[in-house]
Amino acid sequence: MSLVLLAGCATTSxxxxxxxxxxxxLDTALNLYGRWDERIVLAGQPHYVWRRAVVLNGKTYYCELRSQLGYRNTISSVVVEGYPAACSLFEVQYTTAQDLRTAPEPPRTEIVASRNFRPVGAQAASVSQSAEDAATRRPESAADRGGS
Structure with a gap:
């Protein structure tokens, strides 16, 4: 008996x-399924129709969702008829923020680097070394610089 009660409490997404x-x-249906395929007025009541289709083995199978509007644009009745695989396209899947997390967040680490950071193994440049490099360079002539 308790097993049946537990099964009744299970939620579905x-x-x-x-x-x-x-x-x-009506805005709920429009947000879920987009613009309707057909609008019909029967006995003074507006009905909206959405259609979905699936192709199996080269043959197209359809499903139709018909909703009747009642007081203040609220949906008073909904009928879904057609091929089950096509009708499954009208199912609504609810997800939570917890469901959207696929992988745990990596631990947050703080990277500390000094302003004078240089890769390990790189040569340290100093003012005296730069002066020595400039002294050993050959002076450029006006012709080398593109001048006359």
Whole structure:
């Protein structure tokens, strides 16, 4: 008996379209499924229709979601009919921020470097060494610099 009660408490991250839309505003359906494919007025009540299709073995199978609007643009009823694989495209999947984390965050480390940082093994340049290098260079003539 307790096992049945525990199974009833389990939550799912995937919800079918009627469960996700009943009692919600039309904007909810528009945000989930985009612009409707067809708008029909039956008995003075607007109905919106969305269609999805899948191709299996070269053949196209369709599913249709029909919603009826009630008071103040709230969805009063939703019907989903068609091929099950195509109808699964209307399912709503809820995720949490915890679900979006695929890998744990790396530990935050502080990198400390001094302003005079140089790679290990690099030669240290000093003022006296720069002066010696300049003294050994051959002076350029005006012709070498592109002058006349």
């Amino acid at each position: 995937t919800v079918d379209a009627p469960t996700a839309l009943n009692g919600r505003e």
